[in-house]
Amino acid sequence: METIACPECDLMQRIPELPPGAKACCARCGQTLATHSSDPIDRPLALSVAALFALIVANSAPLLGMSAVGRSASTTIIGGAYRMWLEGQELTALIVAFCAVLAPAGYILFLLTVLLAARRPPAPQWVGAMLRWADSMRPWSMLEVMLLGILVSLIKIAELATVEAGIGLYAVGVLVLLFPAIMANFDADEIWRRVRWADGEAPRPGPAAPAEDGTP
Numbered sequence: 001m002e003t004i005a006c007p008e009c010d011l012m013q014r015i016p017e018l019p020p021g022a023k024a025c026c027a028r029c030g031q032t033l034a035t036h037s038s039d040p041i042d043r044p045l046a047l048s049v050a051a052l053f054a055l056i057v058a059n060s061a062p063l064l065g066m067s068a069v070g071r072s073a074s075t076t077i078i079g080g081a082y083r084m085w086l087e088g089q090e091l092t093a094l095i096v097a098f099c100a101v102l103a104p105a106g107y108i109l110f111l112l113t114v115l116l117a118a119r120r121p122p123a124p125q126w127v128g129a130m131l132r133w134a135d136s137m138r139p140w141s142m143l144e145v146m147l148l149g150i151l152v153s154l155i156k157i158a159e160l161a162t163v164e165a166g167i168g169l170y171a172v173g174v175l176v177l178l179f180p181a182i183m184a185n186f187d188a189d190e191i192w193r194r195v196r197w198a199d200g201e202a203p204r205p206g207p208a209a210p211a212e213d214g215t216p
């Protein structure tokens with residue numbers, strides 16, 4: 001049993017030990033208070049590994065190929081940002097590089113590290129710091145915006161040239177699906193329960209979280 005104040009309406013409530021896959025909602029306003037994912041580590045880990053591969057493909061394979069009057073060209077995300085930089089649009093180039101490459105890469109890498117470290121509790125303290133960094137990267141990982149930009153430029157270019165979707169574009173599509181899936185499966189509370197406390201204590205001793213090696 002633990003006592004939590006509802007983040008929405010401040011009602012204090014006792015949360016019983018939840019069975020896997022269950023969640024506890026506020027008795028007054030229905031806000032989700034606690035969840036117990038049936039697979040808190042391995043499923044988001046698998047999704048994050050998949051997202052890492054998709055991100056590498058999305059950034060190394062050409063997004064779009066074009067051909068017009070016998071000439072052809074293709075571009076990657078970074079190639080596009082670099083060209084914008086050369087054409088004097090430094091700010092746009094930086095925003096594209098940050099939102100489409102650096103922020104998603106940072107988010108996935110922090111998440112992978114956190115999940116790998118938390119597989120065997122107690123996780124070291126720096127996992128907590130990483131979790132905060134991953135959280136601050138998340139709003140900047142704007143893949144949907146990127147996809148929208150690609151579609152707009154596609155429609156514009158399609159009038160002038162023959163445009164073919166590259167492998168990179170499909171990888172971006174996969175990423176757009178994977179990111180919400182990771183966020184739906186990732187349970188930050190579960191990670192926090194596994195992080196070692198500042199005073200060196202193992203995370204939350206007592207009946208709520210029995211040690212995995214069988215010690216009472």
Ligand SMILES: [Zn+2]
Pocket residue numbers: 006007008009010011026027028029030031
């Ligand atoms: Zn409430």
